[in-house]
Amino acid sequence: xxxxxxxxxxxxxxxxxxxxxxxxxxxxxxxxxxxxxxxxxxxxxxxxxxxxxxxxxxxxxxxxxxxxxxxxxxxxxxxxxxxxxxxxxxxxxxxxxxxxxxxxxxxxxxxxxxxxxxxxxxxxxxxxxxxxxxxxxxxxxxxxxxxxxxxxxxxxxxxxxxxxxxxxxxxxxxxxxxxxxxxx
Numbered sequence: 302x303x304x305x306x307x308x309x310x311x312x313x314x315x316x317x318x319x320x321x322x323x324x325x326x327x328x329x330x331x332x333x334x335x336x337x338x339x340x341x342x343x344x345x346x347x348x349x350x351x352x353x354x355x356x357x358x359x360x361x362x363x364x365x366x367x368x369x370x371x372x373x374x375x376x377x378x379x380x381x382x383x384x385x386x387x388x389x390x391x392x393x394x395x396x397x398x399x400x401x402x403x404x405x406x407x408x409x410x411x412x413x414x415x416x417x418x419x420x421x422x423x424x425x426x427x428x429x430x431x432x433x434x435x436x437x438x439x440x441x442x443x444x445x446x447x448x449x450x451x452x453x454x455x456x457x458x459x460x461x462x463x464x465x466x467x468x469x470x471x472x473x474x475x476x477x478x479x480x481x482x483x484x485x
Contacts, residue, residue, distance in 0.1 A: 306360075307348055307349050307352070308344075308348055308352070308357065308360045308361050308364060309364050311344040311345075311347040311348045311361070312340065312344050312361060312364050312365055312368070314344070314347065315339070315340045315343050315344045315347075316340060316368065318343075319339055319340065321372075324336060324340075324372065325372065327339075328369070328372060328373060331463065331466075333458070333459035333462040333463060334455040334456060334458075334459040335455075336369070336459075337454075337455040337458045337459060338455050340365060341361060341362070341365055341453070341455075341458065342455070344361055344365075345357060345358070345361060348361070353412075353413075353414070354414075354441060355411060355412055355413050355414050355440075355441055355442075356412045356413070358440075358441040358453045359410040359411050359412035359413075359439070359440070359441070359453075360410070360412060361453075362410055362439045362453050362458065363389055363390070363410040363439070366390065366408070366410075366439070366461075366462075367379050367390075369462060370390075370465070373462075373466065375392065375465055375466065375469055376392065376393035376394065376469065377390055377391060377392045377393060377394070378390070378391045378393075378394045378395060381395065383395050383398065383429065384428075384429060386425055386426075386428075386429065388407060388426075389408055389409055389410045390407070390408040390410070391405060391406070391407050391408070392405065392406040392408070392465060392468065392469070393405070393469070393472075398429065398430070402429070402430050402431065402432060402435065403432060403435070404472050405430065405435060406435050406436075406437055406465070406468060407426050407429070407430045407435065407436050407437070408437045408438075408439060409422060409423065409426060409436065409437070409438050409439070410439045410440075411438060411439065411440035411441070411442075414442075416444075419444070423436065423438070423446065423448060433447040433448045433449070434448075434449060436448040436449065437449045437450075437451060437461065437464075438450045438451070439451050439452075439453065439458075439461065440452060440453070441453050449464075451464075
């Protein structure tokens with residue numbers, strides 16, 4: 302069993318409070334902004350203040366993305382090693398990356414305020430994904446970079462989820478256009 306984390310505990314506490322049925326209703330209506338407000342914003346309040354803001358927001362955004370992508374059936378691989386590099390998230394998978402980087406998105410969740418670390422990480426990612434439009438950065442703070450950046454705000458995070466969904470649809474990667482749990 303995986304180790305307990307105050308960030309994941311806060312996230313799943315909010316998910317349990319809302320309930321999967323309500324989350325699925327919001328997902329079906331593409332109300333990603335509402336989901337963000339109901340889960341992310343409320344979870345951040347519950348997380349220990351000893352954790353840096355960047356780590357708190359980055360880890361929470363990553364955990365919430367993992368959960369929502371599972372519920373939305375967005376094909377992705379999480380926390381994987383590829384060519385000796387740790388990747389936070391790849392859409393759809395490393396097999397597709399080997400075949401065609403144009404059909405692959407690499408998502409990097411920023412968990413630090415150190416701009417050198419962030420730039421080094423992006424440079425590493427660019428060695429396997431040259432297309433800046435296919436490198437998506439999720440961050441608490443805006444940055445002047447050529448890659449796509451999404452902020453941990455309701456509007457920007459909703460745009461990230463919508464863009465991920467559109468990317469999957471445009472590449473015809475979704476085998477079934479349904480959510481994990483059918484609405485009854």
